[in-house]
Structure formats: C-alpha cells, structure tokens
Amino acid sequence: MRIHPTAIIEDGARLHESVIVGPYSIVESGAVIGEGCRIESCARIYGMTRMGAHNRVCHGVTLGSEPQDLGFRPELARPLTIGDHNQFKENVNISCGIKSDDGTRIGSHNYWMAFSHAGHDCIVGDHNILANTATLAGHVEVEHRTFLSGQVAVHQFCRIGAYAMVAGVSGVPQDVPPYTLVDGHRARIIGLNLVGLRRAGFTQEQRSRIKSVYRLIFTSGLRLAEALVEAERTYPSPETGHIVHFIESSRRGVLSFGRDL
Structure with missing residues (x-):
C-alpha cells in the first residue's frame, strides 16, 4: 500500500494492500476501498463508500458525501456502492443514499468527466459516460452504455434508457427511452442514437x-x-x-x- 505522508486514513477505513492514496486525500472510517484502486490528490472518500476494484479517483473528487437534501440527518445515511474499473475525473461529486436501503449504486466501467454529479439514491449501470458537469438529481436511474453530454441536467426520478444519448445543455424532465437521441432546453426525442448503435x-x-x-x-x-x-x-x-x-x-x-x- 502506498499512502502519501500528507494523506489521512482514519482508523476503521479498510483499504486493500494494493491501494494508492495521493497527497492531502482523506479516507474516512468505515470506507472500503478494493484492490488496485488509485486515489489521487485532495480527494475525500466518505465513510459510507464501498468501492470495488481498479477504480481511479482523480484530484478533488468527493465520493459518498452528504446528500444535498434539506431533510438529511446523519443517521439517515445509506451507502454509496461502486463497482469496478470506473474513472472519476476532477471534482466529480457523488452523494451517499438517504431514502432507500441500498443507497446510491454505481456499476462498473463508467467514465465520469470533470464536475459531473450524481445525487442521492441514484442507480447507474455499466459502461456509461457522463461528460463535464452532467448532473443527475436524486433517484435518477441510468441503464447502460448511455452518453450524457456536457451540462445535461436530469430531473429527479427520471430514467435514462440503455444506448441513449442526451445532447449538451439539455434539461431532461421525463424518461429517455432506450436507443434514442434527445436534445433541447426541455429535451425531446429527435431520432435514434444511430452512431452509438x-x-x-x-x-x-x-x-x-x-x-x-x-x-x-x-x-x-x-x-x-x-x-x-x-x-x-x-x-x-x-x-x-x-x-x-x-x-x-x-x-x-x-x-x-x-x-x-
């Protein structure tokens, strides 16, 4: 295990012996970090986070942080569970759960670009790409192999179907059906995601x-x-x-x- 001398690993955090932690990062008590994970500088892994293998956590990322919910109390916190081979680029923020027992769930092989965000109790599948500042409100569900472009905002409780693509600067107020291409300030379907298919x-x-x-x-x-x-x-x-x-x-x-x- 390679831990930078300026990093803080609280008692009760569980890190695989192969984990790398960079300068000024914090891993809180209760967090679980799997094999081959790399936590770079100034990241914070909160105590409700359960992370699988071979994830990369870049500068300034916060995982399992307190939900942005006015009704949140610490005793209501539920886990953030993350699979394998995800990349969280600079300043990504993902909240822990609050409303469901399973909490927030992130699958495997997802690519989160800078400043993208998932709110509490989101469920994200595998092989998805969230471009810069793409934002999922609470309880959003994303299937697999979707592409959310820059500055996309998805309303709470919406779903994004598999192989769908959402164009940049779109607001998504309802469910995005599988295989479609959507665009607009109030997004509408404009065709199929033919390139992705x-x-x-x-x-x-x-x-x-x-x-x-x-x-x-x-x-x-x-x-x-x-x-x-x-x-x-x-x-x-x-x-x-x-x-x-x-x-x-x-x-x-x-x-x-x-x-x-």
Missing part, C-alpha cells in the same frame, strides 16, 4: 426494427397501451421487449418526439 454492433436490421417500433408507438394514432401490444406482435425482438417494458414501467412518462422519425 452502430458502434455497439447493432445491425442494420436491428436499427430499422427499433425505428419501426418507435414509429408505431408514437405516430400510429393508436392508444399507447394498444401500440405497445401491437409493437411486440409485429416486431418481436429483445430490443422491442426492452422498449415496451421501459415505457410500461415509466412513472414520469417518456419524452415526446420533436420531429418525425
């Missing part, structure tokens, strides 16, 4: 089917419940099932289309 290996047939499903759901004139049933009947596939389940389970509703697909 191609890079992820989706075939032309799959992309065309996803497009047909969304056309049916949003432009057929059918009631939503009827359109979802018809989509699964007409275009059966894992992607269709994902879209239908995502929309059926939405609590805030999904974004509308800003133009024709």
Whole structure:
C-alpha cells in the first residue's frame, strides 16, 4: 500500500494492500476501498463508500458525501456502492443514499468527466459516460452504455434508457427511452442514437426494427397501451421487449418526439 505522508486514513477505513492514496486525500472510517484502486490528490472518500476494484479517483473528487437534501440527518445515511474499473475525473461529486436501503449504486466501467454529479439514491449501470458537469438529481436511474453530454441536467426520478444519448445543455424532465437521441432546453426525442448503435454492433436490421417500433408507438394514432401490444406482435425482438417494458414501467412518462422519425 502506498499512502502519501500528507494523506489521512482514519482508523476503521479498510483499504486493500494494493491501494494508492495521493497527497492531502482523506479516507474516512468505515470506507472500503478494493484492490488496485488509485486515489489521487485532495480527494475525500466518505465513510459510507464501498468501492470495488481498479477504480481511479482523480484530484478533488468527493465520493459518498452528504446528500444535498434539506431533510438529511446523519443517521439517515445509506451507502454509496461502486463497482469496478470506473474513472472519476476532477471534482466529480457523488452523494451517499438517504431514502432507500441500498443507497446510491454505481456499476462498473463508467467514465465520469470533470464536475459531473450524481445525487442521492441514484442507480447507474455499466459502461456509461457522463461528460463535464452532467448532473443527475436524486433517484435518477441510468441503464447502460448511455452518453450524457456536457451540462445535461436530469430531473429527479427520471430514467435514462440503455444506448441513449442526451445532447449538451439539455434539461431532461421525463424518461429517455432506450436507443434514442434527445436534445433541447426541455429535451425531446429527435431520432435514434444511430452512431452509438452502430458502434455497439447493432445491425442494420436491428436499427430499422427499433425505428419501426418507435414509429408505431408514437405516430400510429393508436392508444399507447394498444401500440405497445401491437409493437411486440409485429416486431418481436429483445430490443422491442426492452422498449415496451421501459415505457410500461415509466412513472414520469417518456419524452415526446420533436420531429418525425
């Protein structure tokens, strides 16, 4: 274990012997840091943080900090659980949980650019990218392989579906369906995330089917419940099932289309 002499490791913190801690960083009592993690300068790992293996924590990052919630009391704190192979760039801030027993949960292989933020009780999956200052309010859920561009702000309790992309300086007030591209001050769907789908290996047939499903759901004139049933009947596939389940389970509703697909 390589601990810089200016770093503070409180009694009760548990660090794997391979962990590196840089100058002026603080790891509080109760924190758990897994194998191969690198904590660079001036970072603070709060006591409710449980971190897996091979994560990089850059300068000024705060993980497991007190939620920005006026009703917070220390006895209400719940864990921040982090998976493996994440990168937290400069001044990223992620809050611990407060409302749910599982707290805030971050998966693996996510890339958090400078000043990005996740509020309390967020759930973030795997292989997501949050660009500079992208912000998740409390209770936001992000599936996997999404891209949130710079200065995106996601309203509390919203969900971001897998393989979706949110354009820069967008405000997201409702759920973003899987595979879509959204944009706008009050974000709307402007098409499919075709570049992301191609890079992820989706075939032309799959992309065309996803497009047909969304056309049916949003432009057929059918009631939503009827359109979802018809989509699964007409275009059966894992992607269709994902879209239908995502929309059926939405609590805030999904974004509308800003133009024709």
